Amino acid sequence: MNRRVVVTGASSGIGEATARRFAKHGWSVVAVARRADRLAVLAADTGVDTFVADITKQADVEALAAHLRALGPVHALVNNAGGAFGLASVEDSDAEDWMRMFEVNVVGTKRVTSALLPLLREGVVEGESASILMVTSIAAHVPYEGGSGYNAAKFAQHAMTAVLRLELAGEPIRVIEVAPGMVKTEEFALVRFGGDAAMADSVYDNVPDPLVADDIAETIVHSIELPPFVNIDLVTVKPVAQAAPHKMIRGELKVR
Numbered sequence: 001m002n003r004r005v006v007v008t009g010a011s012s013g014i015g016e017a018t019a020r021r022f023a024k025h026g027w028s029v030v031a032v033a034r035r036a037d038r039l040a041v042l043a044a045d046t047g048v049d050t051f052v053a054d055i056t057k058q059a060d061v062e063a064l065a066a067h068l069r070a071l072g073p074v075h076a077l078v079n080n081a082g083g084a085f086g087l088a089s090v091e092d093s094d095a096e097d098w099m100r101m102f103e104v105n106v107v108g109t110k111r112v113t114s115a116l117l118p119l120l121r122e123g124v125v126e127g128e129s130a131s132i133l134m135v136t137s138i139a140a141h142v143p144y145e146g147g148s149g150y151n152a153a154k155f156a157q158h159a160m161t162a163v164l165r166l167e168l169a170g171e172p173i174r175v176i177e178v179a180p181g182m183v184k185t186e187e188f189a190l191v192r193f194g195g196d197a198a199m200a201d202s203v204y205d206n207v208p209d210p211l212v213a214d215d216i217a218e219t220i221v222h223s224i225e226l227p228p229f230v231n232i233d234l235v236t237v238k239p240v241a242q243a244a245p246h247k248m249i250r251g252e253l254k255v256r
């Protein structure tokens with residue numbers, strides 16, 4: 001069977017690695033993001049279908065659904081588009097940054113999920129199940145100083161995921177959450193610090209083996225390729241050097 005997966009935020013980092021890995025596994029992939037130039041490189045490399053959309057814009061999300069309807073059934077949705085803006089305290093952080101984080105991580109994810117659920121239902125054949133996977137974060141589960149709006153948005157995305165699983169109970173649709181810890185992607189920290197490369201690099205300074213995007217892609221693809229009756233509710237994936245968001249070991253790991 002030709003299985004189709006939609007991956008949002010596929011122009012870089014975890015989403016791009018996930019789109020590439022699904023393509024290697026023989027899935028039909030629809031890669032979604034705002035930057036057409038980066039999606040074009042991905043398409044040229046892998047042959048995946050791409051769609052330019054800003055998930056915070058309802059018209060874009062509706063256009064995506066119309067595009068997918070023309071292609072045929074959808075079997076899996078990976079809600080990965082998201083990110084952090086700033087690392088300031090609750091008191092000092094910019095409310096506009098909070099709005100942007102909620103718009104993309106929470107409301108954008110809700111918009112895409114609502115628009116694609118009818119297509120996911122249509123894609124279910126007997127004995128199979130559809131999959132909706134949310135990429136949240138350990139920040140969706142553990143508060144840390146400076147986490148402020150990102151913690152709040154990711155906690156909200158986690159809550160939405162749990163509610164969705166309850167609401168879809170009784171249908172052959174599984175709802176999976178993958179919560180990564182520190183992943184050294186090209187752009188996550190750069191976006192968080194408004195393009196300040198030195199600040200972004202310092203996040204990963206001296207951290208022995210932070211995760212890379214493909215570690216999360218492997219987890220995502222594995223979770224979705226498990227037998228259709230298996231629902232992995234939550235996978236938390238961290239580097240060994242990270243015991244918690246605020247407990248990161250820098251320097252060599254040594255046996256005591």
Ligand SMILES: NC(=O)c1ccc[n+]([C@@H]2O[C@H](COP(=O)([O-])OP(=O)(O)OC[C@H]3O[C@@H](n4cnc5c(N)ncnc54)[C@H](OP(=O)(O)O)[C@@H]3O)[C@@H](O)[C@H]2O)c1
Pocket residue numbers: 008009010011012013014015032033034035036038053054055056080081082083084104108135136137138179180181182183184185186187188191213
């Ligand atoms: N890296 C980490 O340490 C880490 C840890 C835990 C969780 N996460 C989560 O993992 C996900 C991916 O992170 P990443 O590290 O791969 O970050 P990234 O490299 O910055 O990728 C973010 C992706 O989301 C897309 N995107 C952002 N806003 C969008 C919008 N409004 N509409 C459509 N696409 C949008 C970006 O593409 P365009 O700019 O082209 O739209 C990009 O492809 C995020 O949800 C993030 O919160 C990351």
